[in-house]
Amino acid sequence: MRALLVVNPAATTTSARTRDVLSHALASDLKLEVATTEYRGHARDLARKAAEDGQTELVIALGGDGTVNEIVNGLLHHGPDPTALPRLAVVPGGSTNVFARALGLPNDVVEATGALLHALRERSERTVGLGLAAGVPGTEDSEVPARWFTFCAGYGFDAGVIGRVEQHREQGKRSTHPLYVRQVLRQxxxxxxxxxxxIALERPGEETVEDLVLATVCNTAPWTYLGNRPLYAVPGTSFDTGLDLLGLARLTLTSATRYGTQLLTSTPDRGPHGKHAVSLHDLTDFTLHSQVPLPLQMDGDHLGLRTSVQFTGVRRALRVIV
Known part of the structure; x- marks a missing residue:
């Protein structure tokens, strides 16, 4: 099998030694090419070329969720075609690695490499659904390119937190969980x-949900991790269904404390709930509008300010080695 290993050397837990050990292990089973990313968007460009060359059968990501997101967007540049596109495999090298862990992969590089080799030998794979976000026709964001996401998107509050974290990372600080907690408080x-x-949520054939402070869109559960603790925004979310959404209409000190506590104690069966919480499951198409420009993030990547975003849940979009 011809494979491309895409390495992000800037990922939190990725090193040259990790790359060398992984490539040596994979080279015994694969016709392996190794590429190291050199700029933002490079993983996307590499994956797009792999999808277009007609020979690469597998693209392996060594990096965090941002690297995985870029590769997915490169593979699906011309749209989803699970039977024709290269498969995706992930070896976690970031700080949180939500996508890899949601697939049931170990969060340790050595263990994840062993799991990947075993899955390749057993020809074990699954086809997962993905989310797609795009500009809304007729709005000022209509020309914004569509972008795929693997596990979550956020509009409003949590995207603002991501933006703050990225500002600190640009100043040389590492992406750590305490850094995220501090930025949540500041946001x-x-x-x-x-x-x-x-924020207003519009769905075909349904009443508009208005006055939301934030909207978190999930493609799998858990939504994210705080250290080793999984956090469930909308329990029951799955790669096998459409998108789920958690919206909050108020974030006073009292309500934020309540929802934060519910999130920290959430389980696969119970997440944030209450008078000002909206939870929706298995959505295929919906649009979020805001009266003022708000930050948007996808898979932990801050994408700037938007006044409207159109979301689509695409089932069975990509094959993944697990």
């Missing part, structure tokens, strides 16, 4: 719309 203190949100 809360500086959130101008936490008492009355500006």
């Amino acid at each position: 809360f203190l500086n959130e101008p719309h936490r008492r009355r949100g500006t």
Whole structure:
């Protein structure tokens, strides 16, 4: 099997030694080419070329969720075609590795490499659904390119947190869980719309849900991890169904404390809930509009400000080695 290993050397737990050990282990079973990313978007470009060359059968990501997202967007540049596109495999090398862990893969590089080799020998794979976000026709964001995401997207509050974290990373700080916690607190203190949100959720044939402060879109469960603790925004979310959504219409100190506690104690069967919480399951098409530009993130990557975003859940979009 011809394979491409894409390595992000800037990922939190990735090193040259990790790359060498992994490539040596994989080379015994695969016709392996190794490429190291050199700029933002490079993994996407490499994956697109692999999808277009007609010879590469497998693309392996060594990096974090951002690297995986870029590779997925490269593979699906011309749209989903699970039977024709190269398969995807992931060896976690980031700080959180939500996509890999949601697939049931070990969060340790050595263990994940062993699991990948075993899956390749057993020809073990699954086809997963993905989310797609695009600009809304007729709005100022209509020309924004569509982008795929693997495990989550966020509009409003959590995207603002991601933006703050990225600013610190650009200053040379490492992406750690304490850094995220500090930025959550700062985002809360500086959130101008936490008492009355500006987001409206529109679905075909349904009433509009208005005045949301944030909207978190999930493609799998858990939503993310705090250290080794899984956090479930919408329990029951699955790679095998459409998209799920958690919306919050108020983030006062009292409600934020309550929802934060519910999130920290969430389980596969129970997530944040209450008077100002909206949970929706298995959505295929919906649109989020805001009265003011709000930050948007996908798979932990801050994408700037948007006034509207159209979401689509695409079932059985990509084959993954597991």
